[in-house]
Amino acid sequence: MSSLTIEIRPVTPPDVPAIALLAREIWQASYPGIITQEQIDFMLEQRYGHERLYDDLEDLHKWLDQAFHEGRRVGFAFSEIYKGEFKLDKLYIHPDVQRRGVGGQLIAHVAERARKQGYPCVILQVNKRNEKAINSYMKYGFSIRASTVDDIGQGYVMDDFVMEKKL
Numbered sequence: 472m473s474s475l476t477i478e479i480r481p482v483t484p485p486d487v488p489a490i491a492l493l494a495r496e497i498w499q500a501s502y503p504g505i506i507t508q509e510q511i512d513f514m515l516e517q518r519y520g521h522e523r524l525y526d527d528l529e530d531l532h533k534w535l536d537q538a539f540h541e542g543r544r545v546g547f548a549f550s551e552i553y554k555g556e557f558k559l560d561k562l563y564i565h566p567d568v569q570r571r572g573v574g575g576q577l578i579a580h581v582a583e584r585a586r587k588q589g590y591p592c593v594i595l596q597v598n599k600r601n602e603k604a605i606n607s608y609m610k611y612g613f614s615i616r617a618s619t620v621d622d623i624g625q626g627y628v629m630d631d632f633v634m635e636k637k638l
């Protein structure tokens with residue numbers, strides 16, 4: 472299928488409830504089978520609670536981008552400076568429009584921001600069992616740098632690869 476034309480806009484405070492809902496919809500479609508329902512609920516609350524998103528919007532080291540196709544919000548990409556590196560922290564595309572180039576366009580947008588700021592690479596973390604996402608990241612020039620297990624509280628861990636894309 473052909474690539475979709477998207478418009479990328481910064482997330483603003485009035486967008487927060489819609490971003491939280493979109494995140495839940497995409498996570499419910501993507502993560503069963505990779506992590507438990509309890510961990511999905513815990514991580515959604517931890518990362519997409521409204522107060523958390525309002526705080527992210529005020530953080531000068533974070534950028535929240537959202538993608539629209541014909542007026543419909545179809546995905547988002549959050550990036551940040553993390554331990555001195557430029558990190559793509561979240562990339563989520565609605566299942567209806569996956570595999571139509573939206574993720575690739577958001578990666579290009581974020582990579583351009585990192586390049587302009589003088590960073591040598593963009594990094595990200597992805598669950599080791601999330602093969603679809605790992606394939607997409609490989610396609611867009613990321614390779615695996617390391618393997619990590621992070622304790623995220625309440626007995627949950629993130630069993631991830633760290634990937635990097637040289638700029």
Ligand SMILES: CC(C)(COP(=O)(O)OP(=O)(O)OC[C@H]1O[C@@H](n2cnc3c(N)ncnc32)[C@H](O)[C@@H]1OP(=O)(O)O)[C@@H](O)C(=O)NCCC(=O)NCCS
Nearest residue numbers: 501563564569570571572573574575597603604606607610
């Ligand atoms: C992973 C994700 C961000 C990729 O975005 P996207 O817009 O679907 O990706 P693009 O269309 O730009 O790139 C597609 C490439 O990704 C890979 N890919 C995407 N969906 C795939 C699938 N179902 N099976 C295998 N590979 C897949 C392929 O390499 C594909 O290239 P191809 O279509 O030429 O074979 C998106 O699918 C998504 O949001 N997935 C669910 C949530 C998630 O896992 N997010 C990442 C968390 S770290």
